[in-house]
Amino acid sequence: MAASLTNQLVVALSSRALFDFEAENKVFEDGDDSAYMALQLSRLDEIANPGCAFPLVKKLLALNTPEEQRVEVVIVSRNDPVSGLRIFRSAEHHELNLTRGVFTRGSPAYRYLKPLGAKLFLSAHEHDVRAALEAGFPAARVFAQSMTEADKHPNEIRIAFDGDAVLFSDEAERVFKKDGLPAFTAHERSKALQPLPPGPFKPLLDAIHKLQQETAQNSPIRIRTALVTARSAPAHERAIRTLMQWNISIDEAMFLGGLEKGPFLKEFEPDFFFDDQTGHCESATQAGPVGHVISGIANQSE
Structure with a gap:
């Protein structure tokens, strides 16, 4: 066979x-x-x-x-x-x-x-x-200059994801790019109960969630996930409800409202972080390994 x-x-x-x-x-x-x-x-x-x-x-x-x-x-x-x-x-x-x-x-x-x-x-x-x-x-x-410390948190696999254009589609980000923050906020508030379309990393999140469930009781290594997004309230609700609709739970969520992501990721200490914007990726290199997801409207002119 x-x-x-x-x-x-x-x-x-x-x-x-x-x-x-x-x-x-x-x-x-x-x-x-x-x-x-x-x-x-x-x-x-x-x-x-x-x-x-x-x-x-x-x-x-x-x-x-x-x-x-x-x-x-x-x-x-x-x-x-x-x-x-x-x-x-x-x-x-x-x-x-x-x-x-x-x-x-x-x-x-x-x-x-x-x-x-x-x-x-x-x-x-x-x-x-x-x-x-x-x-x-x-x-x-991959950002080759990212920090690499394989001995951090030896009993946990820590993976962090950006939201829009990574876990979710860039639908909302397109509104923000075109019409600005007030239009984005209004758009997301009006669609709070409507799940976001899946982004390019939804299949990986599904696979990680499955592994997380399979190993929760019988493995010395645990998987811990985080959503690290520039969204803030009230736009946070649609992101959370989308994950609920997918039957996927995230261990930590950071709604940063445009704050620099690096200092927050430095506290989370991920084994890998995925983001679609080079600025966020560069900030995150101080915290750990980084992957640039070259998708969505933010990367169309790069």
Whole structure:
């Protein structure tokens, strides 16, 4: 019988999302892939340091048991197969149980998300992230400069999400961009009982919520989620009612009314935070790993 990833949370990520390959990437971006391959081969025995997504991956994999495989992490990378040798060797050194990988040697990597059934794609390559989002996959461009402390809260997986254009559609954000805050507030007040359409990260939230329920009683690691949004009262009501309609509970909610998100996230200390606006992402790098969700009206001109 063929192997299957059905009923698992499949996380696909590039090599630069998992490990710190920023120095090597400069050679890759110069367009000389043979030089990049030679460099990675020369460093085959040099263990790569953790990258932006390392803390999240390490904790998610800890949810697996000999009896049940709940999470599968797959490297989906524009690197070449030779570079894959160092990636898997580094993963083994860091005690990450990674067994699957796709290496495309410069070709778009997002094409392989569909056969994998990926619920999350993390990459430093903007084109692949945009294409993955357009294809309906939750995807984010990692901020390589984000803080990475895998030992924070070892018994909790902390994931924080922005609301509009991330968990929810950008419907309301379009009103704000076009007509300003008073129109946005009036729009959201009038539609408080009408759930927001789902955004690109709704499938990931569904999968995380399912994992949260499955592991609540029998796992030493708990999952904790947070909604961190620029919304404020009375626009908060529609967001909360939308989550209620989806039968999803969030552990913490921060309605910040436009305040800088970084200081609040620094208190929450997420293993990953997802936001659609670069300003919020840059602020959040002081608190932990960050992924830019390149979707919605805020990213149409970028």
